[in-house]
Amino acid sequence: MTHKRIPDLVQITEAQEVTPELRRQLIECWIAVTNAGGAAGFPFPPVEDHDVAPVTDKLLSRLHPQHSRLITARFDDVLAGWVVLNRDPYRLVGHWGTVNHLQAHPEFRGRGVGSALMCELRKIARTELWLEQLHLAARGDEGLEDFYSRLGWREVGRWPGALRLAPNDTRDEVLMLLDPL
Numbered sequence: 463m464t465h466k467r468i469p470d471l472v473q474i475t476e477a478q479e480v481t482p483e484l485r486r487q488l489i490e491c492w493i494a495v496t497n498a499g500g501a502a503g504f505p506f507p508p509v510e511d512h513d514v515a516p517v518t519d520k521l522l523s524r525l526h527p528q529h530s531r532l533i534t535a536r537f538d539d540v541l542a543g544w545v546v547l548n549r550d551p552y553r554l555v556g557h558w559g560t561v562n563h564l565q566a567h568p569e570f571r572g573r574g575v576g577s578a579l580m581c582e583l584r585k586i587a588r589t590e591l592w593l594e595q596l597h598l599a600a601r602g603d604e605g606l607e608d609f610y611s612r613l614g615w616r617e618v619g620r621w622p623g624a625l626r627l628a629p630n631d632t633r634d635e636v637l638m639l640l641d642p643l
Contacts, residue, residue, distance in 0.1 A: 469535035469542050469575055471582045475527040484534070485522065487541035489514050495565040501601035502565040505627055521546060521563070528591070533582055535566070535575045542570035545579045549591055559587050561598040580613050588643040595641035601625055602634035615640045 474480060480488075492514045496504040504513065524530050529551055535543045543566035549559045561583060566575035587593040598615070600606040602625070607617055615638045624635040 467574075469537055469570075469573075469578055471578060472534050472536065473582070473586060474532040474534065475525060475530075477522045477525050479525075480522050480532075484541070485518065488522075488534075488544060489518050491541050491544065491565060491567045492518065492563075494568055498568040500565055500568075501604050501606065503563050505601075505625065524548075531583075531586060531591075533579055533586065535570075535579050537570065537573075542567055542573070543575040543579055545583055547583050547587060547591075547596075549593060557593060558595045558597055559591065559593045561596055564598075576609065577613060580610075584613075584640065584643055593643060595639060595643065597640075598638050600636045600638060602636050604633075607636055607638070610638050613640075 489511060492502060492504070493509055493511065495502045496509045496514075497507045499507065503517070522532070525532055529549050531547045533545050533547065534541060543564075545564040546562040547559050548562060550556060561580075564576055564579060566573075566579075584596070587596055598610070599621075600610065602620070611617075617636055618639045619637040621635040621637070623632045625633040627633060
C-alpha cells in the first residue's frame, strides 16, 4: 500500500452531512488521541465510547455554515484527523474565530495531518467566514506552542497553573493568536 503525501480535506458545515460512519470514526479518533496522551479535550485518560460519544454529538449538533465548521483529514476512506472552527455570533467579537479539538490519529502522526488541517482552517476562516484573527488555548508543556508557532501563531498570554491533570501535574493554559489571517 502506498501512502498519499497529503490528506484529503473536507469541510462539514451541518450535522446532516455527518454519516453514521464518519460519526463513528470521529469518536474512535478522539478516543485514540486521548488515550495516547493527546491534549484534545479529555484531560483524564483513559476514555471510552460512553465518554466521547455524547460530547461528539453535542459538537456536531452545533455545526452551522456561519458559526461552526468541522474539517476532516482522510487518507482514502480512513479518518486521519479533524479540527473545529467556531465563530461567536455576537457582533462585538464576530471578527475572530476559535480553534478547538485539533487532533491527528496516532497512526497518522508525523504525516502532516495537523498542519494540513490548520492551513485549511486558516483559509476557510479568511475566505469563507471573513474572519480577521483566530484564537486557541493549548495545554502547556506538550510542545504545542512550537507546533503552532511554526504555522504562524504567537503566544499572547497564559493562565498559569490553570490545568490540574494530577496532584503533582499542573500546567499552564497557553493562549495563542493567529493575526492576520
